[in-house]
Amino acid sequence: MIWHEVNDVIVITLPEGFDMNANLGYLSREKNECMYEIESDIITKVITLGGIRSLVQISVISNKQMVVQFLNNSRPIEKWQREEIVTYIHEWFDLDNDLTPFYEMAKADSLLKMPAKKFYGLRVIGIPDLFEALCWGVLGQQINLAFAYSLKRQFVERFGDFIEWNGKKYWVFPSYERIAELTPADLADIKMTVKKSEYIIGIAKLMARGELSRGRLMKMSFKDAEKSLIKIRGIGPWTANYVLMRCLRFQTAFPIDDVGLINSIKIVHNMNRKPTKDEILELSIPWKNWESYATFYLWRVLY
Incomplete structure (x- = not known):
């Protein structure tokens, strides 16, 4: 640094x-x-x-x-x-992170050549706070992005804190300590499912008890960290890989079932159907150790 x-x-x-x-x-x-x-x-x-x-x-x-x-x-x-x-x-x-090897690989890749050139200089923007990353992963499950952002705003403005400057509020994400003390009924005003409320409170409680932390996960191998996250109620392979990618910085994180990834592959390859999981696995062979960057650049194609 x-x-x-x-x-x-x-x-x-x-x-x-x-x-x-x-x-x-x-x-x-x-x-x-x-x-x-x-x-x-x-x-x-x-x-x-x-x-x-x-x-x-x-x-x-x-x-x-x-x-x-x-x-x-x-x-x-x-x-x-x-x-x-x-x-x-x-x-x-x-x-x-030195992205030179990623760009070298992308130049020769049928899927990544265009986004790597068009969005050159883009980094995988992280969410350094583990609780925020996990909440965002849970909030975003099985809903569109605009609705996920609306839920996040409701959650942050209801339970977060802020610094006021020049007449504007700049928000601080709710702490896991605060959320650990709540019940799903306390989150009823936020338009998310009861299940998501339970998942978020459950994650906050694990963190408050010291059973889950960024430091702990960072000491594990990718596979062990992925397994630890998937054991948590409400976290499946997609959410785990999302958090491994954006918070824990494992470059091999790969949310292969992600709808955005599937749609962007369809667009870039001009397909009239969705690619199968086997096809995505085949296409991703050259991405070894850069799966998270490949995914992030392909997402960028969509907006």
């Missing part, structure tokens, strides 16, 4: 081949997003680490440097705390 500070502003050196416009294109795909705001290519977001909440504005200069400004007197005093914010941003944008 290469970064320095200039007059209370953090400046992060970006890797070769990073393109902010490609990433903003992904981040601004849904107007109902409640965890950050994008205006004039500047992201405003609350970053919560331990008990410290910082409201930051993130902008990029010539795709070479990412500038992080603190708003509302929320700059952490200690350098190690600011370093944690840099780490969070690195994880969010997957900045430590």
Whole structure:
């Protein structure tokens, strides 16, 4: 991680081949997003680490440097705390990953050639907080994306916290500690199924008891982490792989049954039917160790 500070502003050196416009294109795909705001290519977001909440504005200069400004007197005093914010941003944008081998592979791949060229510079945008990633995975099960975003907003505004600045609220995702104390009846106002409410509360309780944590999962192999997640009520292979991909950063994570992935393959290959699972497995052989990036780039074709 290469970064320095200039007059209370953090400046992060970006890797070769990073393109902010490609990433903003992904981040601004849904107007109902409640965890950050994008205006004039500047992201405003609350970053919560331990008990410290910082409201930051993130902008990029010539795709070479990412500038992080603190708003509302929320700059952490200690350098190690600011370093944690840099780490969070690195994880969010997957900045430590060299994508050169992915692009080399994609050039020769019938499915990835077009999206890799068109969206060059896009990273797999992460969800560094495990509870948020798991909730988002559960909320998104078997519904369209717009409705999933609506549920997330309801959940966050009902149980989350916020920092107010310039007359606007910038939200903090609800903590697992808070959700662990609720019953499904407390979530009845949110238009999700009772089952999803039970799953989210169950996940929060596991985390509150210390039985489930990002640190614990990160120490496991991909297969062991996948098995651990699938054992949890409400988490099937799709949700597990989604979380392994976007939070735990396993590049081999592959939500093969994902509807978006299936539809994008159909579009790119100009098929008049959906590809079968066997066909997808065959097509994905060259993606070895880059399955998560291949999936993310193919999703990007859809919007």
